[in-house]
Amino acid sequence: MAGEIRAGERRQRRGEDPERQFQWVVPAGRKASIYEDLTLDTQPSVHRFLKSGYHCSFADGRGTWDDASTALDVVTWSAFRDPNELWERPYYQQGAQCEREIDAAVESARSQGLYADVDPDWVAFLRRDGQVPAFVEHGIWAIATRRSRAALSDALTHGIVLYAAIKQRQAQALVIEGMDLDDAFGDVTIEAARERWLREPAWQDARRLVERMGTIRDWGELIVVAGLVVEPLLGVLLRRELLLRGALRAADPVTPAIARNAQREGAWWQDFAVAFARFAVQDPEHGAANRVLVDGWLEAWTPETLAAVDALEPILDGAPGTSFADARAAVVADQRELVAAATLDPARPAVVA
Amino acid sequence: MATQQTRRRSVTKTHERIAQLGWRHDYHQPVPIYETRYVFPEKAKDPMKQVMREYLPMQLEKDDRVYGGFDAALRAGMPTKADERWLQVMKPLVLILVYAEGAAGRCMSVVMDVVPNEELLNGYHVQFVDEVRHIGMQMNLARWYAKHTPDPAGWHRGQEYMAENMFTRAGINMFSHSFVGDPIAAGFTMMTVIETAFTNVAFVALPDVATRNGDFIQATTYSSVQSDEARHISNGYATMLTVLQKDENIPLIQHDLQQAWWIVHAFVDPFVGTIMEYFSSDRSDNESYLTKWDRWIRDDWYRSYVEQLGKMGVTVPPDMFERARERLVAGLHHKTAPLAFATWPLQFWKFSPLTEKDFDWFEAQYPGWYDEYGATWEAYSALTDPEEGALLLGGLLDGAPPFCWTCMLACVLDDDMCHRTCTDAHGHERTRFYCSPECKWLDETNPGRYTGDRNFFDKHHGKALSEVIVELGLLRADGRTLIGQPHLRKDQMWTIDHIRDCDFEIRSPNITQARVLGLPDGNWHDPDDPHGAVMGDGNGFQPVTLYGGGRGRNGDGRVVSTPEDLAAAAVGSTPWVKL
Ligand SMILES: [Fe+2]
Ligand SMILES: [Fe+2]
Ligand SMILES: [Zn+2]
Ligand SMILES: [Zn+2]
Numbered sequence: 021m022a023g024e025i026r027a028g029e030r031r032q033r034r035g036e037d038p039e040r041q042f043q044w045v046v047p048a049g050r051k052a053s054i055y056e057d058l059t060l061d062t063q064p065s066v067h068r069f070l071k072s073g074y075h076c077s078f079a080d081g082r083g084t085w086d087d088a089s090t091a092l093d094v095v096t097w098s099a100f101r102d103p104n105e106l107w108e109r110p111y112y113q114q115g116a117q118c119e120r121e122i123d124a125a126v127e128s129a130r131s132q133g134l135y136a137d138v139d140p141d142w143v144a145f146l147r148r149d150g151q152v153p154a155f156v157e158h159g160i161w162a163i164a165t166r167r168s169r170a171a172l173s174d175a176l177t178h179g180i181v182l183y184a185a186i187k188q189r190q191a192q193a194l195v196i197e198g199m200d201l202d203d204a205f206g207d208v209t210i211e212a213a214r215e216r217w218l219r220e221p222a223w224q225d226a227r228r229l230v231e232r233m234g235t236i237r238d239w240g241e242l243i244v245v246a247g248l249v250v251e252p253l254l255g256v257l258l259r260r261e262l263l264l265r266g267a268l269r270a271a272d273p274v275t276p277a278i279a280r281n282a283q284r285e286g287a288w289w290q291d292f293a294v295a296f297a298r299f300a301v302q303d304p305e306h307g308a309a310n311r312v313l314v315d316g317w318l319e320a321w322t323p324e325t326l327a328a329v330d331a332l333e334p335i336l337d338g339a340p341g342t343s344f345a346d347a348r349a350a351v352v353a354d355q356r357e358l359v360a361a362a363t364l365d366p367a368r369p370a371v372v373a
Numbered sequence: 374m375a376t377q378q379t380r381r382r383s384v385t386k387t388h389e390r391i392a393q394l395g396w397r398h399d400y401h402q403p404v405p406i407y408e409t410r411y412v413f414p415e416k417a418k419d420p421m422k423q424v425m426r427e428y429l430p431m432q433l434e435k436d437d438r439v440y441g442g443f444d445a446a447l448r449a450g451m452p453t454k455a456d457e458r459w460l461q462v463m464k465p466l467v468l469i470l471v472y473a474e475g476a477a478g479r480c481m482s483v484v485m486d487v488v489p490n491e492e493l494l495n496g497y498h499v500q501f502v503d504e505v506r507h508i509g510m511q512m513n514l515a516r517w518y519a520k521h522t523p524d525p526a527g528w529h530r531g532q533e534y535m536a537e538n539m540f541t542r543a544g545i546n547m548f549s550h551s552f553v554g555d556p557i558a559a560g561f562t563m564m565t566v567i568e569t570a571f572t573n574v575a576f577v578a579l580p581d582v583a584t585r586n587g588d589f590i591q592a593t594t595y596s597s598v599q600s601d602e603a604r605h606i607s608n609g610y611a612t613m614l615t616v617l618q619k620d621e622n623i624p625l626i627q628h629d630l631q632q633a634w635w636i637v638h639a640f641v642d643p644f645v646g647t648i649m650e651y652f653s654s655d656r657s658d659n660e661s662y663l664t665k666w667d668r669w670i671r672d673d674w675y676r677s678y679v680e681q682l683g684k685m686g687v688t689v690p691p692d693m694f695e696r697a698r699e700r701l702v703a704g705l706h707h708k709t710a711p712l713a714f715a716t717w718p719l720q721f722w723k724f725s726p727l728t729e730k731d732f733d734w735f736e737a738q739y740p741g742w743y744d745e746y747g748a749t750w751e752a753y754s755a756l757t758d759p760e761e762g763a764l765l766l767g768g769l770l771d772g773a774p775p776f777c778w779t780c781m782l783a784c785v786l787d788d789d790m791c792h793r794t795c796t797d798a799h800g801h802e803r804t805r806f807y808c809s810p811e812c813k814w815l816d817e818t819n820p821g822r823y824t825g826d827r828n829f830f831d832k833h834h835g836k837a838l839s840e841v842i843v844e845l846g847l848l849r850a851d852g853r854t855l856i857g858q859p860h861l862r863k864d865q866m867w868t869i870d871h872i873r874d875c876d877f878e879i880r881s882p883n884i885t886q887a888r889v890l891g892l893p894d895g896n897w898h899d900p901d902d903p904h905g906a907v908m909g910d911g912n913g914f915q916p917v918t919l920y921g922g923g924r925g926r927n928g929d930g931r932v933v934s935t936p937e938d939l940a941a942a943a944v945g946s947t948p949w950v951k952l
Pocket of ligand 2: 477504568601602605
């Protein structure tokens, strides 16, 4: 991390009182956004203004923050921005909106008697496996929360924390749906879903993958693996291909609201991860080395993620109206596009067939 | 929007189901990147339950009220009606509290990395999200002050100034204790001490002072922050009840709670005490900082929380709490305040001299105050006009107390000040001063924790004050006028030329005092180090990789601290700290 952005580089515009602007904020665009004003440099750094070093360190020599917390290196971590500029207020607005839409769907299902129209085979599927994806979301949540602190800028830390918060909301929404289904149809328990997650062979590769994510120490690896591999392949398979498409065909009035909102949040995270990977591999100084690392992570995680996807074949084919082959083809194609958007070689993890 | 309200689900039932989402890993065990000395029981204590479906709309509603308040404050003309003396000190206060919020959030992440008990994790994470909210709201407050209050200079480069300001860097040092080191000790620092004991002072008492000074938007913002604290306090309590189930943890809790208490007291009491009493123009409040402290800290926290832990096997000797109070009575913040005011040219906000009305208030609250401090404040007032051509700092700095190595504030209480001799990387002896034996104990028992170029004045020793002001970028947009001013008037503003005319050279009190006392070198600045720090004796373990490999105490990048080590070290030179 050689360079740093000097404060006050922001171009002053005519008529603006320089003493009424946050001069330390170096806008990515023409003008500082409110996201930038409220986020940047809230996490201090020795590469920014802490000229006297970190004053509080770990006994093993790591400073308050530690450049070695990720194997990636860039000229200026503080130049990274969330392309969608999520900060607390829009986060609460969007999150509350998700929950309102879901609640409204439940309410209308109840008051309009829509639950009666749901394909009974789909109800049986939901009873069996509808809540199991919550364990995937929860497992990813657990590691994301743990790696947020070490990230080397405020924009990165906030992104990871809000990603975790989104995972937690998604996991809980599926569990709460289980309670609503329990009311409507009976015999929908979290215990049964848990049993499936822990013992059903078709879910075990997914569980192994999520547990392996818990071993990630490098927050940069976490963003890449969660954002470019696990979410687009496994996450989208579950949310879009299984829950959303399946529910729409089965006249399920509530699950689409849950899955659609989760996908909308997922799109934010995908953008974040793509921007992050591009930021790393296009770094003027360390881009080439970063590319090797990121490629290595894709190679290290793609086969196991695809194995988890493949193992789910009986689950998808066992649900009415979903086809595993189509679903797999769709997520693999989309993930390749995502990897290409990150300026990485989509053919590089050779196992992607 | 559905017109009918969705049938309410029981939060308890929902929580019971959600709590089942955790499972014991079979294929891969989680790998932490932080280490704790604590062990955990099978079953944890539940903190307050929180479900996102309830949480998100609740927080959104609170946000809407706060952000709506900013527009209302503008319409009501608050920026010009609020007291200027008060608005000035919001510059360091809000920014250091933003750092505190980030520290609180990051505390959750380190705690989650080591706590295996699923029951606790959800609460921790919701707190991190709260803390992101608190950062947003308070930065928005900062931005609003910058855009609308009469004199914003200082806000415009606030985050830069804060990093190298003699007071706020001490705050960065202290708040960092809540996410550096053993995660559970860090958790006690944040949740048990800062949030449980001190947020009442910071987010209840301070907003009250703000309101009295016509600044109701600060009050709106901080009250909304405080409304989240009950949950954070509950996280702290659940953490405590969980770890104290294991006997092995008891000495660690006793040790860590005392250290957490001390570092927080050492910064917050002088800092917030000074802000509350020396930057309020309103004198209608008949409760002094000390009285508030007795209510919030002694009665509500120490007596009804810490003492009660005794029933559960955690006996914390009362000495540290009593010592902190004695220090306040001895004038901890009254002796810190003149130093802060005298260093006005190095600050990024303006100060205003105390008036007769202020004197009367102080005398009423603290009988004998005028006899002790009056002359200093009269001298301060007399020298606010640049035409006088003299700085109070000139008469003060040579006799000024050195800065404490641990808490980074001045060692203002003579009887408490102490020192030790340390060896730098070249084998040279150097002196570290401490404001108190407790701060010395913290440094001695935490090798490697207190790092960087710590004594504020060391690196400026021998430089002209004007040079330092320019170096720190403390000039306004006109390139001449200082951002820090000793008064609030529009005329008689100090410029860099006035400072040059004073021809004042900075001498570090740490260097001066060591010399006067015949001690080894008090200087800990090394111009050749990338961060200006002298390496040695705990300072300057080489940066290690994530997986070790630096040169720690055993040459392996790790400093092993067993409970026995800590117990031995803790009892060593500070006998009242018994375990
Ligand atoms: Fe907070
Ligand atoms: Fe908090
Ligand atoms: Zn101290
Ligand atoms: Zn030396």
